[in-house]
Amino acid sequence: MSARDDILGAIRANKPAMNAPAPAVPNYDDRYPQDADGLAALFAERLATMGGTWHALTDGQGVDAALQEALADKLGKPFEEAVIASNVPEVAGNRALTDSDDPGSVHDVDIAVLRARFGIAETGSVCFTEAELTVNAVAYLAQHLVVLLDPGEIVTNMHRAYQRDDFVNANYTVFHTGPSATADIEGVLVRGAQGVRSLTVIPAR
Template identity: 65%
Template sequence: MRGRNEILADIRRNKPAFAAAAPTVPAYDDAYPSDTDSLIARFIEVLEKMGGTWAEPKVDETLDATMRRVLAERLPDNAIIASTVPEIAGNRRVRRDDDPHTLHDVDAAVLRARFGIAETGSVCFTERELIVNAIGYLAQHLVVLLDPAQIITNMHRAYARDDYKQAAYTVFHTGPSATADIEGVLVRGAQGVRSLTVIPVG
């Protein structure tokens, strides 16, 4: 039997002399709305279908007040809120050198999404937004700040973005965690976050 190194050497020797250009993959998004308002409406529709919440701030309401309003029934008075954004302070700092185990008791994590995807109602985070990657899974609730101008049509567009390709870690969150495999009953928060709330902010 020939060894691995011999096989790889044969492949290298027999490589074509020319480099074939990669095929152009279409975006498959011709049917999506071209105006921003309609694309936002499509995102909201799918987000809510997947169990997420779109929370528009009220007039003269701070982002912190919006967060507390939408989570009022879900959070205890002494809730631990870990924020990775400057707009909402929270009461637990998240540092890059934190041991993920120390975040096990976080009630709500506040994150800024890099972009949103209308096709799936998903929000995208990279290691830059998460600070500690596990925060997106250990928190009981996620509050996501999303610039509506950063909502794109579909996953094809997402994979083509430079910020996606250059990230060391990327994750797409689509609503809260859910399972329906036990007696066909939909249970949210089964293996991860119990709620995902998106607050639009530029």
């Protein structure tokens, strides 16, 4: 028996005999909008604060055209030369992803296009599971991340997020809040230092 087993055994043996119910935790969302339009506006505001971009579709504009417009000045190469890994039917990519791909094989992806399960207005975060990612590493190794988000799937805060059942059958869940960033060096904020250089959210049902 290890020292760890000894310690845990002692804790179990000396656990107080009581049956106290878990305390009720408030949702802390009474100060946030409760309607879909209000939540979408707050999400866009917080997303911008974290360095992301909310790119709403104009009248008659498709997702593919919006994607090109949003990244026109960020790619550093002609859009036609970009390696695009798309997991959404709205955008035709040129790099297919399969769940048997080695994570390192997506190192050269310029643009990853994914649909988020939901968004969080309080932080401007988007949620993915392995079902949306296919290759989990693509959300980190791609140069630019483009996220389709149904505005009706935006919750107020993390308390509400954890009440959802999205995690029940997921083996992997991640929240992304803006592009990669660091301010470790002389307090200077640098975006795209250790992950995606940009994160663009396109509201699309």
